[in-house]
Amino acid sequence: MDGVGLATTVDWARYQFALTAMYHWIFVPITLGLSFLCAFFETLYVRSGKEEWKNTAKFWMKLFGINFAVGVATGIIMEFEFGTNWSNYSWMVGDIFGAPLAIEGIVAFFLEATFFAVMFFGWDRVSKGFHLFSTWMVAIGSNLSALWILVANGWMQYPAGMHFNPETVRYEMVNFWQVLFSPVAMAKFTHTTSTSFIVGSLFVISVSSWYLLRGKHKEMARKSILVASVFGLVATIYAGITGDESAYVNAKTQPMKLAAYEGYYKGETNPGIIALGIINRDKKPGDNQAAFAASVKIPGVLGLMAGRGFDKFVPGIDDLVYGNAEQKILSAADKISRGKEAIADLTAYKEAKKAGDEAAAQASLAKFTANQEFMGYGYLQKAEDTVPPVALTFYSFHIMVVLGIVFLILFIVFLRKAAKNTLMGSQVLLFVGFISFFLAMIASQAGWIVAEVGRQPWAIQDMLPVNVATTNIGAASVQTTFFLFLVIFTVLLIAEIGIMTKQINNGPKEV
Amino acid sequence: MIKNFCLTGIVRFYLDGFRRMTVGKTLWKLIIIKLIVMFAILKLFFFPNFLAENFHNDQQRADHVFQQLRDRQNPQ
Numbered sequence: 001m002d003g004v005g006l007a008t009t010v011d012w013a014r015y016q017f018a019l020t021a022m023y024h025w026i027f028v029p030i031t032l033g034l035s036f037l038c039a040f041f042e043t044l045y046v047r048s049g050k051e052e053w054k055n056t057a058k059f060w061m062k063l064f065g066i067n068f069a070v071g072v073a074t075g076i077i078m079e080f081e082f083g084t085n086w087s088n089y090s091w092m093v094g095d096i097f098g099a100p101l102a103i104e105g106i107v108a109f110f111l112e113a114t115f116f117a118v119m120f121f122g123w124d125r126v127s128k129g130f131h132l133f134s135t136w137m138v139a140i141g142s143n144l145s146a147l148w149i150l151v152a153n154g155w156m157q158y159p160a161g162m163h164f165n166p167e168t169v170r171y172e173m174v175n176f177w178q179v180l181f182s183p184v185a186m187a188k189f190t191h192t193t194s195t196s197f198i199v200g201s202l203f204v205i206s207v208s209s210w211y212l213l214r215g216k217h218k219e220m221a222r223k224s225i226l227v228a229s230v231f232g233l234v235a236t237i238y239a240g241i242t243g244d245e246s247a248y249v250n251a252k253t254q255p256m257k258l259a260a261y262e263g264y265y266k267g268e269t270n271p272g273i274i275a276l277g278i279i280n281r282d283k284k285p286g287d288n289q290a291a292f293a294a295s296v297k298i299p300g301v302l303g304l305m306a307g308r309g310f311d312k313f314v315p316g317i318d319d320l321v322y323g324n325a326e327q328k329i330l331s332a333a334d335k336i337s338r339g340k341e342a343i344a345d346l347t348a349y350k351e352a353k354k355a356g357d358e359a360a361a362q363a364s365l366a367k368f369t370a371n372q373e374f375m376g377y378g379y380l381q382k383a384e385d386t387v388p389p390v391a392l393t394f395y396s397f398h399i400m401v402v403l404g405i406v407f408l409i410l411f412i413v414f415l416r417k418a419a420k421n422t423l424m425g426s427q428v429l430l431f432v433g434f435i436s437f438f439l440a441m442i443a444s445q446a447g448w449i450v451a452e453v454g455r456q457p458w459a460i461q462d463m464l465p466v467n468v469a470t471t472n473i474g475a476a477s478v479q480t481t482f483f484l485f486l487v488i489f490t491v492l493l494i495a496e497i498g499i500m501t502k503q504i505n506n507g508p509k510e511v
Numbered sequence: 512m513i514k515n516f517c518l519t520g521i522v523r524f525y526l527d528g529f530r531r532m533t534v535g536k537t538l539w540k541l542i543i544i545k546l547i548v549m550f551a552i553l554k555l556f557f558f559p560n561f562l563a564e565n566f567h568n569d570q571q572r573a574d575h576v577f578q579q580l581r582d583r584q585n586p587q
Contacts, residue, residue, distance in 0.1 A: 062534065069538035073546060080553065083560035091562055091576045120535070121528025168569070169577045343584050350577060379584055468583050471561045481557050488548065495541060503534060 010467045012478040013085040018452070019482065020077045022445055023489045027071025027496075029444050032146055032193055033200015033235075034064045035139035038119075040227050042135050046128050056220050058123065059508035060204065061135075065120060066503060070496035075149075077485070085478055089459050089469035096162050096173045097152050100180075104148035111141025146196075147189050154185030156460050157451070158253040164372060166349055166365065171463070187249045188451075191242035194235050195444060198407055201232030202440040205414060207504055209433030212423055217507050222418050225433075229415035236408045243404070244305060251306035251314065254461060257454035258306060259317045260388045261397035265291050267319040267327070270303035270310050276398065279391045285321045285384055317390070321383045332383035339378025342371035376463040388456040396449040403443035410436055 038061045045053035079101070082090045090097075118126060118134035126134075161178030162171045173179060205228050208221035250258040259265070263274055265285065277295030306314045313327055323331025345368035352361035380386060414433060417423045423430065455461060459469035532539070566572045 066534065066538060069542055072542060073549060076549060077553070080549075080558035083563070084558045087561040088576050088579050091572060117525060117528060121524060121531075125524060125527075167573070169573045169580065340584065343580065346577075347581050468580065472579060473561065477557075481553075484553070484557065492541075492545065499534065499537060499541075 008475040009085075009473060009478060010470050012475050012482060013081070013470050014466060016085065016478055016482045016485065017078065017081055019485055019489070020074070020081065021448065021452075023485075023493070024071070024074045024078070025445060025448060026441065026493070027067055027074065028146070029196035029199035029440075030067045030203055031064070031071065031142050032196035033198065033231075034060060034067065034203060035142045035200075036197060037200055037204055037228060037231060038064055039132075039136045039139045040231065041224075042132050044227070046132050052220065052223075055509045056224060057135075059220070060224070061119065062503055063203075063207070063500060066496065066499050068116075070492060070499070074489075074492075084481075085471055085473070086459070086469050087471040089464060092169060092464060092469075093156075093171050093460060095170055096155060096159075096179060099173060099176070100148040100152040100155075104145050104152075107141060107148065108145045111137055111144065115141065143193055146193060150188045150192055151180055151182075151185045153451075154182055154188045155179055156458075157188070157455055158182055158184035158249075159460055159463055164375075166346060166368065171460075183249045184253055187242065187246045191239060191246045192447075194239040194242050195404075195447060197235035198232055198239060198404075199437070199440045199444050201228040201235060201411070202407065202436045204228035205232070205410075205433045206435070206437035209430040209436075210504070211507070213427065213430045213434065218424070220508050222421065222423055225414055225423065226418040229411045229418060232407065233411040233415060236404065236411060239404060240408075243401075247305050248308060254455060255315050256317065256320050256386060257388065257393070257450075259315065259320060260390045260393040260454050261450050262302060263291050263390060263394040264302065264314070265316045265318050267314060267316040267324060268303075269313045270300055271314050271316075272297045272299040272303075273301040273305065274398075276402075277394070279394055281391065283390075285317050285387055317387055321386060332377065332380070332386040335374045335377040335386075336380050336383065338371040338374040339376060339380070341378075342368055342375040343378040345371065346375070373462065376458065376460070376465055376468075379465050379468045380457065385457055388454050393450055393454040396446040396453070400443045400446040400450065403439055403446075407436070407440065407443075 038057060041053060041057035041060055044050075045057055115134040115137040118131060119138050122131050122134060159171070160182040161173060161175035163174050164170075165172050179185070204224050208224045208228070211217045211221040247258060263277060263279055264271065265283070274292065275296045275298050277292040280290055280293050283289045283291050300310060303310055303312050303314055306312070315324065315327065315329055319327065319329050321332050323329055323334065345364045349361050349364035349368055352358075352364055377386075410432065413429060414423075417426060417429065457465045457467070459466045529535075529539075562572045562575070566575060
C-alpha cells in the first residue's frame with residue numbers, strides 16, 4: 001500500500017472513530033448525570049413521603065430509561081473498529097487496554113443490569129428502601145462503568161504500569177494499580193463525570209423550562225429545576241477544580257496538548273493565559289508571526305495553572321518542537337532520530353534471534369532499550385509532525401471553558417428564581433434554560449475534541465502514532481462503514497428524539 | 512427486599528415487569544433491532560477481526576505486526 005493510500009485509511013479510520021465516539025457520547029453524559037438526579041428525586045420522595053416527588057422521580061426515570069435504551073451498545077461499535085481498522089493498535093496494547101474494558105463489562109452487567117430491573121419494575125413491588133438503594137446503585141454503577149473506560153483512555157494519554165515485550169511485539173501490563181491510579185486517569189474520571197453531571201442537570205432544566213414556557217406541569221418543573229440547579233452548581237464548581245487539575249496533569253504528561261489548546265508557541269516563565277482569541281491561520285511553528293490575530297490575555301495564570309507557581313517555565317510549541325537547551329527540553333528531531341535507532345535495533349534484534357545469534361540479539365536489545373521510549377517518534381517524518389491541529393484544539397477548549405462559565409451563572413440564576421418561585425415571569429431565562437442542554441452537549445463534545453485531537457499524532461502518547469496503529473486495509477472499506485454508521489446513527493437519533501419528545505409531551509403523572 | 516424472595520418470585524418479578532411495560536416495549540424492540548443490526552450484520556459482514564481472520568496463531572500475528580512496524584517507518 002502506498003503512503004497516500006495509507007494516509008487516507010488513517011484519516012477515514014479516525015473520522016469513523018470520531019463519529020462513533022461522538023454519537024455514543026450523546027447518551028453517556030445524560031446517563032451519568034440524570035441517574036444521580038433520579039436518585040435525588042427518589043430520596044426526596046422517600047424522606048418526605050410526598051407523591052409529587054414520586055411522580056417527579058418516575059418521570060425523569062422514564063426519560064433516563066429511553067436515553068439508556070437508545071444509547072446502550074453504541075459503544076460496542078468502537079470495539080468492532082479496534083479489531084478491523086486498528087488491528088496493530090489492538091495487538092500491541094490489547095493486553096493493557098482490554099483489562100479495564102473487561103472490568104467495565106462485568107461492572108455494567110452486575111451493577112446496572114441487576115438494579116436497573118428493580119428501578120423500573122420494582123415500584124410498589126419491593127420496599128421503598130430497597131427501591132431507593134437500587135436507584136442509587138444504578139447511578140453509582142453507571143459512573144463506575146465510566147471509570148474503567150476512562151482508565152483505558154487515560155492510559156492511552158499517559159501509558160503507565162507496562163513494559164514492551166519485543167518477542168510478542170506487545171506492551172504488557174506489569175502494574176495494574178499504576179494503570180488504575182495514574183494521574184491522567186483520575187483527572188479524566190473526575191472531570192468527565194463532573195461535567196456529565198452538568199449535562200444531566202441542564203437536561204432537566206431544559207425540559208422543565210420548556211414546560212414552564214408552555215405553562216404545563218409548573219410545580220413539577222419548578223421543583224425539578226431547583227434540585228437540578230443545586231446539583232449543577234456543585235458539579236460546575238467541582239468541574240472547574242477538576243479541569244484545573246487536568247490542565248496541570250497535561251502540563252506534566254502532555255505539554256504539547258496544553259500548548260496547543262492555549263495557542264502557546266514561545267515558552268516563558270510565568271506566562272499569561274489567552275482568555276479569548278482569534279488564531280492567526282498563517283502561523284506556523286518556528287516562524288516569527290504572532291499566534292493570534294486578536295486576543296485577550298490574563299497575565300500569570302498559565303504559569304499558575306501549569307506549574308502551580310509564579311516562577312515556573314512553561315514550554316510552548318516551539319520549545320517542544322525545536323528543543324530548549326536551557327530548559328533541558330529535547331527537540332522532536334532528536335526524538336525522531338532516537339526513535340529510528342530504536343526501530344532499527346528492534347529489527348536487528350528480531351533478525352539476530354531468527355538467525356540464532358543470541359549474543360548479537362542481546363546487544364541489539366540493550367541498544368533498543370536505551371531508545372525504546374522514543375520508538376513512536378521514529379515513525380514521524382519531521383519535527384513539526386508532533387504538533388496537533390492548533391486552531392481546532394484551541395477553539396474547542398475555549399468554547400468548553402466559556403460555556404462552563406455561562407452554566408455557572410445559569411445555575412445560580414435558576415436556583416435563585418426557582419427558590420423564590422419567580423421563574424414564570426422570566427421568558428428569556430426560560431428560553432435560555434431550554435437551549436442550555438444543547439449548549440451543554442456542545443461543551444461536552446468540545447471537551448473530547450480537546451482530549452483526542454490535542455494528543456495527535458498519537459494513538460498511544462509517544463509510543464504509537466495513529467498512522468502505525470491502523471490495519472493495512474484499503475480506505476474504501478472504511479469509507480463504506482463510515483457512511484453505513486452515519487445512516488444507522490441518524491435513524492437511531494431520530495428514533496430517540498421521537499420517543500423522548502412523545503414522552504415529554506405526555507409529561508409526568510399529575511398528583 | 513423483593514417480596515416473596517425466591518427463584519419463582521424473581522422470575523415472576525421480571526415477567527410481570529416486562530408484561531406491564533408501556534414505552535418499554537418500544538424500547539426493547541429498538542434494542543433488539545439494534546443488536547441484530549450490530550452483531551448479525553455489521554460485525555459479521557463489515558467488521559471482521561483482521562488479525563484473527565488472517566492469521567492462524569499469535570506468532571504469525573506478532574510477526575505481521577512487527578513487519579508493519581518495520582515497513583511503516585519510511586512510507587513511500
